[in-house]
Amino acid sequence: MSGAEDLPLWAALPVAALLIAGAALGLIGSIGLVRLRDFYERVHAPTLATTLGIGFILLASMLHFSVLQSRPVLHELLITAFVVITTPVTLMVLARAALTRDRREGEPNVPPAGTGRQP
Amino acid sequence: MTRLLPYPVAAAAMLLAWLLLIGSAGPGAVLLGLLFAAGGAWLLAVLGVPPGRLRRVAAASRLLGIVLVEVFRSNNAVARIILARRDARERRSGFVRVRLEMRSQYGLAALACILTATPGTVWVDYDARDGTMLLHVLDLIDEEEWVRIIKDRWERRLMEIFE
Amino acid sequence: MSAAILGAAVFAAQVMLAAAMGCAALRLAWGPRAQDRVLALDTLYVNAAMLLLVFGIRSGSTHYFEAALIIALLGFVATAALAKFLMRGEVIEQ
Incomplete structure (x- = not known):
């Protein structure tokens, strides 16, 4: 724990709380990955980790290093922006791939392709 | 403006990302970042990405x-x-x-x-x-x-x- | 005082994230289908990035940030490529 002794208590408390909250959300998301029943339900589980989970941990990291180095350390924002932009893309692509495969195999529980009808 | 630097918003975002990555806003970092941002915007123009308009x-x-x-x-x-x-x-x-x-x-x-x-x-x-x-x-x-x-x-x- | 609080929080966070990675690994091993495994791999990447950030706070060094950024980047590229591969249907389901 290098440097942690220098961290004042008013900063240590929110950093600790944010760390635990973020890690807990990551854990809940992964538990959902195990517990939920089928693939389309499981797609929802990791969004917990990739929205607030990693967001809380990045906030904790920003606060920790900004207070320790007494200057704003903001490069965590890069990971935030990157994760916020890429997670929806991967999940969408993955869900579409799963849907395409299920349709091809004639899975009965997935909706058919769009009819292309004009309203 | 758009002829000189296409995609000004995207270029500004690239410059900001570069400065965050380097962790400084010194003249050297800004100069290099501007170069990268201009290159990135030029690349977008070459690829023909349709320009988006953010209103409001x-x-x-x-x-x-x-x-x-x-x-x-x-x-x-x-x-x-x-x-x-x-x-x-x-x-x-x-x-x-x-x-x-x-x-x-x-x-x-x-x-x-x-x-x-x-x-x-x-x-x-x-x-x-x-x-x-x-x-x-x-x-x-x-x-x-x-x-x-x-x-x-x-x-x-x-x-x-x-x- | 603050070191003790932070130490306990970092330890708890590391344990939880390790457990999260365990859950994702379990799904990776179970499947049952390829898309489940890809989803589990993506979750594993995100959890690994979070764990690296916690390591960074523990060691007081910002170098872990770069590692976390690279893991996040790699995770995105890998998952997108694998999903694309699944979509084209060149993987034959066992």
């Missing part, structure tokens, strides 16, 4: 606030669903097809990202011929309700911003 910055920032609140709320809801006892209550998940009026590509992309980023809903597919999108909802109580949420909460606001 105030409306966009208000939307961002709503998204943030919604992310908090649905994180809580999905965490409860995951941790709930399996037989605690009957929960149904399923697909919803929603007919959209929005045709702006950037608006649709923003809607897809918002819906997928909020836990509990995943954008699955979009059919450009009839303008419907397919959504998977983890806790599907009432399909009409979801159609209304998407129309009123997101589509109307996004159309304000992008169209």
Whole structure:
């Protein structure tokens, strides 16, 4: 724990709380990955980790290093922006791939392709 | 301005990302960042990315606030669903097809990202011929309700911003 | 005082994230289908990035940030490529 002794208590408390909250959300998301029943339900589980989970941990990291180095350390924002932009893309692509495969195999529980009808 | 530097917003974002990565705003870093940003914007121009127009910055920032609140709320809801006892209550998940009026590509992309980023809903597919999108909802109580949420909460606001 | 609080929080976070990675690994091993495995791999990447950030706070060094950024980047590229591969249907389901 290098440097942690220098961290004042008013900063240590929110950093600790944010760390635990973020890690807990990551854990809940992964538990959902195990517990939920089928693939389309499981797609929802990791969004917990990739929205607030990693967001809380990045906030904790920003606060920790900004207070320790007494200057704003903001490069965590890069990971935030990157994760916020890429997670929806991967999940969408993955869900579409799963849907395409299920349709091809004639899975009965997935909706058919769009009819292309004009309203 | 756009002839000299195409995609000014994207170029500014690239410069900002570069400065964050380097961790300084000294003259050398800014100069190199400007060079990279100009190169990136030029690359976008070569690739022929259609320029997006972001109107109403105030409306966009208000939307961002709503998204943030919604992310908090649905994180809580999905965490409860995951941790709930399996037989605690009957929960149904399923697909919803929603007919959209929005045709702006950037608006649709923003809607897809918002819906997928909020836990509990995943954008699955979009059919450009009839303008419907397919959504998977983890806790599907009432399909009409979801159609209304998407129309009123997101589509109307996004159309304000992008169209 | 603050070191003790932070130490306990970092330890708890590391344990939880390790457990999360265990859950994702379990799904990766179970499947049952290829898309489940890809989803589990994506979750594993995100959890690994979070764990690296916690390591960074523990060691007081910002170098872990770069590692976390690279893991996040790699995770995105890998998942997108694998999903694309699944979509084209060149993987035959066992």
